[in-house]
Amino acid sequence: MTIDEKAGKTLAELGVTDSNAIARLFEQVHSAIDEEVRAFLDGDIDDGELARNAKAFRDRWLARGHGLIARIDQNWLKQTPKESRGAVGAEFNRLRQYAAAQVETEPLLEAWRQKTSALSEVRRGPDLTLPGYERELGSIHPVTRVQRELEDIFIGLGFRIETGPEIESVYNNFDALNIPESHPSRDDWDTLYIDSNTLLRTHTSPVQIRAMRKYGAPLYIVTPGKCYRNENPDATHSAMFHQIEGLAVDTDITFADLKGTLDFFARKFFGEKTRTRFQPSFFPFTEPSGEMAASCPFCEGRGCRTCKESGWIELMGCGMVHPDVLRHGGIDPDRYSGWAFGLGIERFAMLKYDIGEIQNFFQSDVRFLRQF
Amino acid sequence: MLGLGVASSVAVGSDHVVDLEVTTNRPDCLGHLGVAREVAAAFGRSFGRPVYTVQETGKSVHDAIKIEIADLEGCARYCGRVIENVEVRPSPERLARRLEAVGVRPINNVADATNYVLMELGHPLHAFDLARLRGARIEVRRARAGEKLQTLDGVERELAKADLVIADADRAVALAGVMGGADSEITSATRQVMLESAWFEPVGVRRTAKRHGLHTEASHRFERGMDIAMAREAIDRTAALIAELSGGQVLQGVVDVYPQRRIRSTIVLRSSEVRRILGTEVEGPEIVRSLTALGFSVEPEANVSWHVVPPSFRLDVEREIDLVEEVARLHGYHELPMRVRAAPPSPERDLRRERELAISATLTALGYREVIVPSMVDPAENARFTDESPVRLLNPLSQDASAMRSTPVPGMLRALRWNLDRGQTDVRFFEMGKVYTTSERTSEGLPAERRVLTLGVTGLRRPASVHDAPRALDFFDLKGDLGTLLAAFDVGPWDFLAEDLRYHEPGLGARYSARGAALAHFGQLHHQVAREYKLRQPVYLAEVDLDALLALDLRRRTFRSIPRFPAVERDLSLLVPLAVMYRQIEEAVGAVPLAELQGFRAVDRFEGGGLPADHYSLLLRITLQSPERTLTGEEAEVTVRRIIAALGPLGIQLRSA
Numbered sequence A: 001m002t003i004d005e006k007a008g009k010t011l012a013e014l015g016v017t018d019s020n021a022i023a024r025l026f027e028q029v030h031s032a033i034d035e036e037v038r039a040f041l042d043g044d045i046d047d048g049e050l051a052r053n054a055k056a057f058r059d060r061w062l063a064r065g066h067g068l069i070a071r072i073d074q075n076w077l078k079q080t081p082k083e084s085r086g087a088v089g090a091e092f093n094r095l096r097q098y099a100a101a102q103v104e105t106e107p108l109l110e111a112w113r114q115k116t117s118a119l120s121e122v123r124r125g126p127d128l129t130l131p132g133y134e135r136e137l138g139s140i141h142p143v144t145r146v147q148r149e150l151e152d153i154f155i156g157l158g159f160r161i162e163t164g165p166e167i168e169s170v171y172n173n174f175d176a177l178n179i180p181e182s183h184p185s186r187d188d189w190d191t192l193y194i195d196s197n198t199l200l201r202t203h204t205s206p207v208q209i210r211a212m213r214k215y216g217a218p219l220y221i222v223t224p225g226k227c228y229r230n231e232n233p234d235a236t237h238s239a240m241f242h243q244i245e246g247l248a249v250d251t252d253i254t255f256a257d258l259k260g261t262l263d264f265f266a267r268k269f270f271g272e273k274t275r276t277r278f279q280p281s282f283f284p285f286t287e288p289s290g291e292m293a294a295s296c297p298f299c300e301g302r303g304c305r306t307c308k309e310s311g312w313i314e315l316m317g318c319g320m321v322h323p324d325v326l327r328h329g330g331i332d333p334d335r336y337s338g339w340a341f342g343l344g345i346e347r348f349a350m351l352k353y354d355i356g357e358i359q360n361f362f363q364s365d366v367r368f369l370r371q372f
Numbered sequence B: 001m002l003g004l005g006v007a008s009s010v011a012v013g014s015d016h017v018v019d020l021e022v023t024t025n026r027p028d029c030l031g032h033l034g035v036a037r038e039v040a041a042a043f044g045r046s047f048g049r050p051v052y053t054v055q056e057t058g059k060s061v062h063d064a065i066k067i068e069i070a071d072l073e074g075c076a077r078y079c080g081r082v083i084e085n086v087e088v089r090p091s092p093e094r095l096a097r098r099l100e101a102v103g104v105r106p107i108n109n110v111a112d113a114t115n116y117v118l119m120e121l122g123h124p125l126h127a128f129d130l131a132r133l134r135g136a137r138i139e140v141r142r143a144r145a146g147e148k149l150q151t152l153d154g155v156e157r158e159l160a161k162a163d164l165v166i167a168d169a170d171r172a173v174a175l176a177g178v179m180g181g182a183d184s185e186i187t188s189a190t191r192q193v194m195l196e197s198a199w200f201e202p203v204g205v206r207r208t209a210k211r212h213g214l215h216t217e218a219s220h221r222f223e224r225g226m227d228i229a230m231a232r233e234a235i236d237r238t239a240a241l242i243a244e245l246s247g248g249q250v251l252q253g254v255v256d257v258y259p260q261r262r263i264r265s266t267i268v269l270r271s272s273e274v275r276r277i278l279g280t281e282v283e284g285p286e287i288v289r290s291l292t293a294l295g296f297s298v299e300p301e302a303n304v305s306w307h308v309v310p311p312s313f314r315l316d317v318e319r320e321i322d323l324v325e326e327v328a329r330l331h332g333y334h335e336l337p338m339r340v341r342a343a344p345p346s347p348e349r350d351l352r353r354e355r356e357l358a359i360s361a362t363l364t365a366l367g368y369r370e371v372i373v374p375s376m377v378d379p380a381e382n383a384r385f386t387d388e389s390p391v392r393l394l395n396p397l398s399q400d401a402s403a404m405r406s407t408p409v410p411g412m413l414r415a416l417r418w419n420l421d422r423g424q425t426d427v428r429f430f431e432m433g434k435v436y437t438t439s440e441r442t443s444e445g446l447p448a449e450r451r452v453l454t455l456g457v458t459g460l461r462r463p464a465s466v467h468d469a470p471r472a473l474d475f476f477d478l479k480g481d482l483g484t485l486l487a488a489f490d491v492g493p494w495d496f497l498a499e500d501l502r503y504h505e506p507g508l509g510a511r512y513s514a515r516g517a518a519l520a521h522f523g524q525l526h527h528q529v530a531r532e533y534k535l536r537q538p539v540y541l542a543e544v545d546l547d548a549l550l551a552l553d554l555r556r557r558t559f560r561s562i563p564r565f566p567a568v569e570r571d572l573s574l575l576v577p578l579a580v581m582y583r584q585i586e587e588a589v590g591a592v593p594l595a596e597l598q599g600f601r602a603v604d605r606f607e608g609g610g611l612p613a614d615h616y617s618l619l620l621r622i623t624l625q626s627p628e629r630t631l632t633g634e635e636a637e638v639t640v641r642r643i644i645a646a647l648g649p650l651g652i653q654l655r656s657a
């Protein structure tokens, strides 16, 4: 029903009786005025027609006798029984004042003039929509960024950072870690040699040996740094890569500390909801040895491309430090025990930022670096 | 759950082929039997061994072959059996399919039988054509000087004296535990088979295999440590299988040379040690059950410890800690408790890390992006930037990566080039890495490693925009950035010196030093080097001694009260002879003892125009301030005059005067 039709009926005929319904009905009339005024101002009217149109519009609402307001007065207000006329009367007075302010010819023409002049006025001052004078900040390499994040978690647990040489003795890199030349486990590391006694470290484990000898127990360290292996590069392998290892040696260190601390670490890095899983494995320098996997941070364990639909992602090797390794570090294995882990930083960065190719890290492409 | 990682599982017919990753410590799992044992132990079930019977003829094997071990260290046990009237032909379909499923190519029934048992029981065997063994005799000995052997792969090998060989009466016929010889190989003409099942010492097999560049199913297993008890079971099983497949007859008995029986020593396992390592109590009965299921013999000792004898197939278990691992493995790592253990608190500060973070923060604020470049370089390229010879690798992947760099410059140039080649022309990079030297050694005799911070910049100072005209980076941008970086540290007085390195554009190289040592070399890259690297725009580089910088304290932050009286600025427009450098003006002004002189800086400089020849104009802005009062104009004038007087000897005059 249009407003015109409604104005021709009484409130009783419209079924409007309670005060809520009355308020709603009058609200509809206010909206109708707003809409018609907007349509009038937006309309394509030339100056000659303007005055005549404004008069016609005004009369439609305000003409005595047949204007909409007059008909509302007649049909709604006057037809309402006296005892309930109060509410309708208040609404009607508000409406009449509003219509006079919006639809009366002079205010209407004034609104029209303002609107057209705003369009034609020449803009002054600067174009504030131009881009600001931005300064491009530099960026930290994603590997460094992740390395520091990993370090910070352990620094928060009171661990200290230890570093060591990248060119190492074969002894520190292998023999002291229970990997004698005579054992096939030595072949698990593709090694770049400088000479028969010197190599490029294949992991940062030699720093553990150095730190044990330097500080003794108790010892809580993480050892970040570059490592190397004799491997042809592919999507996930690079001859140079970064590792971080952790080592805790103290009296009363147990497998529970290994599990609990690494679980804490995984939740801190990948999010509180992360779950971890420990499975047996073998490393010559730890016993018992394990692999820790975490629930996939991308699919929360439901299975996706990154976790090869398994819901789990292998994160690191870990274990209780082998008594021989403690002994090589000058620590009495009957008095002290320890746990250790080792992980590849690039792998963590690839997981964190969803990077598919390890070679991205070492090409120095600004379009890559800018994203971190 | 056991530590046998499942790499893949594929359906083949009605079977499943499960590919397991077996770690180097578990050669007992390099066969179906060992895996079955593990799985049975994990699930508390039993497992069956292969069932077979050896039907022997009346003829004794001892009449057919004589076996002697001359080197007991290398070979602790050697079993031989002989099968006669063998018909060598392809194996039945079912057996061939099974071998193919596990990745073994079927050859003939005899070879297939040995391979089948290798996969089934995990023990390597070798079959000789008995007719080709001279003197019907086997001797296990070290190779003789100059002895040669053509192995099954067709390669004629010169043997080393340390190589353990299987020999007949005259010559070596197999490389023990690694590969058989071509001359005694089973062929379709073979009628009599001499079957070998032995135990070879792991280290010797590993050395021989490495020496000859061989890696075989046999050497892979022997170098990990085989089951000496299995040598006998495997030969019986294989003989039975060959007889079944080839219609041959097994001679009676086994030549089993095993003079010194190997006995595993007893290991004491204490429940206190299980608790100390695992952090939880594992019940005694469970420990006994687990170890027994894995083939260990266990004698309880008052239920606080156990006397454990490991089985012959578990040479990896030698110590108490090895038993603790077995207990943990079968208990399940997931069942073990968790506890977060922090380090005892320490007041020690990691100053090096704080300084490193300050460097990163300063450089990123200045718009530099961090790069990480390879440490390994082409030594020829490296040599163009430094006389310091690099550390060379013995077994590099390629010539391009055959030495550890002794200069960071080529790496930075390659990083810049990568970007310029890809249309990324405005680049500011920093790299914190190491260089490696042969000339210096550490106290341990290792090549010295020095940390170095490298800056590389090129392109526009600011990206092109509507707000200002584009201007290319230049020497002073780099100099200023270095100054900003050094100012983050408590460097003390530092010196500037113009000094070209070999890769600097002549006259555009410089050095900062402090306390008598060079802190940074920087300058514009020589245009010829730039051309060779296809860098088609000016490039500026800095090498900073990072070890020296990190040894310095960060700038001490101490508050000095803010002056209560306003400063007075005076601009001096000076006419300076071209020969006079700014450094000389700085020194002359600095030498005037003026308490009110707060600072001065050059704000404009130009040559030409209406200036007298051989002169330039310099606008020097001077800031004067007194801690006690507001300076009057007169006082300021007096100071300015003293400054001008101090500049007089340099031939500098006031322009406006």
Ligand SMILES: [Zn+2]
Pocket (backbone or CB within 6 Å): A296, A297, A298, A299, A300, A301, A302, A303, A304, A305, A306, A307, A308, A309, A311, A312
């Ligand atoms: Zn996933």
